[in-house]
Amino acid sequence: MKVNFWGQEFQVNMWVGCLGGFLIAIMASMFGFGGGPFMVPLMSVALGLPMYLVVGSSLLAIFFNTTISTMRHYQFGNFDLIFFLAMFPAALLGGYIGPQIAKRVSPLVVKRVACVGLLLLALNLLGVY
Amino acid sequence: MKKIVSRFIVMTMTCIALFTVAVPFTAMAEGEPDTSAASKDTTTSTEAIDAAKAATAAAVDAAKAATAAAVDAAKAVTTDAINTAKSAITEAVDAAKAATAAPPTINIDKTTIENGGTIKVSGQATAGMPVYLEVWAAEHTVKSNLFDSKKDKETGKIPYIFYITEEMPAYYKIFVPKEMQPKIDAAKKEGNKWSYSALLKELGADVAYSIPAVAKIDRYQATLMASIVGSRGKLLDQMDAKENKKRSMQLVKARFRTIGNVIAAEVNVSPDGSYTAEIKVRKGVSPGQYKIVAVSSKDLKSQPATFENKISPPTVYMSNAGTSMNLIYPFVLTLAVSIFGVLMGAGGGFIMNPLLISLFPALPHTIVAGTVTPTVLFSQGSGIFNYSKIKFISWKLGIGIGCAMLLGGFIGPKLTEMITLDQFKFAFGWILIVLAALMFWQTTPGYIAKNKKEQSILNEFKKRAQEASTGR
Numbered sequence: 001m002k003v004n005f006w007g008q009e010f011q012v013n014m015w016v017g018c019l020g021g022f023l024i025a026i027m028a029s030m031f032g033f034g035g036g037p038f039m040v041p042l043m044s045v046a047l048g049l050p051m052y053l054v055v056g057s058s059l060l061a062i063f064f065n066t067t068i069s070t071m072r073h074y075q076f077g078n079f080d081l082i083f084f085l086a087m088f089p090a091a092l093l094g095g096y097i098g099p100q101i102a103k104r105v106s107p108l109v110v111k112r113v114a115c116v117g118l119l120l121l122a123l124n125l126l127g128v129y
Numbered sequence: 130m131k132k133i134v135s136r137f138i139v140m141t142m143t144c145i146a147l148f149t150v151a152v153p154f155t156a157m158a159e160g161e162p163d164t165s166a167a168s169k170d171t172t173t174s175t176e177a178i179d180a181a182k183a184a185t186a187a188a189v190d191a192a193k194a195a196t197a198a199a200v201d202a203a204k205a206v207t208t209d210a211i212n213t214a215k216s217a218i219t220e221a222v223d224a225a226k227a228a229t230a231a232p233p234t235i236n237i238d239k240t241t242i243e244n245g246g247t248i249k250v251s252g253q254a255t256a257g258m259p260v261y262l263e264v265w266a267a268e269h270t271v272k273s274n275l276f277d278s279k280k281d282k283e284t285g286k287i288p289y290i291f292y293i294t295e296e297m298p299a300y301y302k303i304f305v306p307k308e309m310q311p312k313i314d315a316a317k318k319e320g321n322k323w324s325y326s327a328l329l330k331e332l333g334a335d336v337a338y339s340i341p342a343v344a345k346i347d348r349y350q351a352t353l354m355a356s357i358v359g360s361r362g363k364l365l366d367q368m369d370a371k372e373n374k375k376r377s378m379q380l381v382k383a384r385f386r387t388i389g390n391v392i393a394a395e396v397n398v399s400p401d402g403s404y405t406a407e408i409k410v411r412k413g414v415s416p417g418q419y420k421i422v423a424v425s426s427k428d429l430k431s432q433p434a435t436f437e438n439k440i441s442p443p444t445v446y447m448s449n450a451g452t453s454m455n456l457i458y459p460f461v462l463t464l465a466v467s468i469f470g471v472l473m474g475a476g477g478g479f480i481m482n483p484l485l486i487s488l489f490p491a492l493p494h495t496i497v498a499g500t501v502t503p504t505v506l507f508s509q510g511s512g513i514f515n516y517s518k519i520k521f522i523s524w525k526l527g528i529g530i531g532c533a534m535l536l537g538g539f540i541g542p543k544l545t546e547m548i549t550l551d552q553f554k555f556a557f558g559w560i561l562i563v564l565a566a567l568m569f570w571q572t573t574p575g576y577i578a579k580n581k582k583e584q585s586i587l588n589e590f591k592k593r594a595q596e597a598s599t600g601r
Binding site: 001003004005012014017018019021022023024025026027028029030031032033034035036037038039041043050051052053055056057058059060061062063064065066067068069070072073074075076077078079080081082083084086087088089090091092093094095097098099101102105107108110111112113114115117118119121122123124125126127 | 272295445446447448449450454456459460461462463464465466467468469470471472473474475477478479480481482483484486487495496497498499500501502503504505506507508509510511512513516517521522523524525526527528529530531532533534535536537538539540541542543544545546553554555556557558559560561562564565567568569571572577580583584586587590591
């Protein structure tokens with residue numbers, strides 16, 4: 001498939017993109033996360049697209065997944081309104097505060113911290129400690 | 130017992146024999162006039178004495194033989210008698226039990242608790258019978274589901290049946306006599322593989338198990354095709370009462386997970402049948418009415434005693450999750466996680482889900498996944514809106530891959546309820562390890578150099594896009 005973006009034309013292998021997107025979507029909706037950190041590498045590395053094309057388009061693709069999985073979770077009765085209302089304002093507030101802090105911290109440091117934090121969480125889930 | 134009885138009978142027999150022999154002997158020795166032949170020809174006293182002696186000897190012999198016979202007879206009689214007595218006693222005891230085994234009584238020391246607490250229960254049961262206390266939340270029910278993918282031992286087939294009930298009490302626990310603690314400890318050693326039904330049987334507490342047994346359970350035959358189209362499968366017929374009870378026990382375990390949540394050894398039963406127990410209701414359970422029933426056997430149940438669990442804001446009951454929670458915790462947690470999510474460039478869901486599951490074990494993983502997902506919806510929407518304002522989205526590419534993700538997102542949520550918490554944790558653990566590796570890769574020098582170039586191009590494009598949109 002050919003994609004035209006700001007005057008440039010990109011050749012996109014939609015088979016790889018759709019299969020990868022499909023698998024990531026199953027995983028993301030099953031475990032309740034967005035899936036951005038997996039979609040961005042898929043589109044930039046596996047499809048070889050430049051970052052400026054990937055950022056917006058991956059967000060749009062994920063939005064589809066999040067919408068439908070929200071509906072499905074609601075259908076199965078896995079959605080708790082009060083719990084949601086406790087978290088939702090906090091998520092909005094965090095989305096507002098986050099970018100302001102982001103200007104002052106090095107992304108490299110954040111990523112290293114995240115790396116360690118994620119590993120600790122993973123080991124906790126796997127019951128190592 | 131047997132010996133004493135037989136000895137007693139032998140002694141009595143001997144006494145009677147000797148007495149009957151001795152009476153004529155004494156009479157003769159005293160030489161009293163008798164109407165018998167012996168007294169008629171009383172020629173000399175010596176003769177009489179000799180005759181008497183011979184008679185005595187004969188009598189003694191006769192008595193001896195009689196005694197021996199009597200002992201044999203007595204022995205036979207005793208065994209029979211004991212057997213008869215035994216069965217008579219058993220019957221009598223049963224009759225007595227039936228007559229005196231009234232259902233246990235129950236008293237509680239208070240009728241309200243505040244977000245959990247301890248209630249002292251006391252009462253009188255029939256002496257010698259166990260007392261179990263069945264406690265449940267009468268006002269709120271929760272959902273519990275289970276996917277049976279274990280190989281059937283008899284047929285060797287995997288059933289792939291999905292069981293779900295909406296009528297599980299939000300709180301359910303059976304308190305057993307204190308001396309059963311070792312059995313509970315033994316079951317705890319089995320880790321996650323413990324079986325609720327086996328433990329109930331082992332403790333004899335299955336007589337107290339009644340409320341979830343009658344919950345309406347739906348079961349679906351899952352197939353690969355059904356999974357692909359995202360349905361639970363074909364709804365099967367209702368189970369009979371016995372099968373329903375058996376599955377309900379599995380659903381109790383699926384919902385409450387740990388032994389400590391469903392069974393505790395807290396009842397002190399005295400030999401006279403009176404009992405006391407301190408029932409601890411944990412924090413974070415549903416509010417409203419609770420009921421306690423004391424149970425001695427299947428037919429011997431007390432009237433339910435009722436108490437109320439009160440919760441007050443900021444602790445709120447979440448009806449779908451089936452737990453009460455202080456809402457400040459998830460608020461603060463979400464705030465921290467979403468800020469960090471912005472910084473690291475990943476949605477908060479990756480951190481939020483595992484944190485919620487580790488920190489609040491009372492929350493079912495299905496609810497966590499189902500509720501965290503929509504929270505990121507808004508930030509994604511606003512992101513798309515911002516990018517679209519400056520025309521920084523390739524709609525063709527986004528929608529193309531988005532359609533594939535739509536399919537995946539349709540299937541995924543059904544799989545969430547099919548897996549157990551342990552499988553959820555295991556899979557999520559590995560997902561996080563992959564994510565951590567991705568994060569690590571993004572800190573390697575090669576990536577940074579490439580990223581710098583990409584970022585500058587990205588910023589250049591963004592600037593142009595911004596100018597184009599504002600210039601119009």
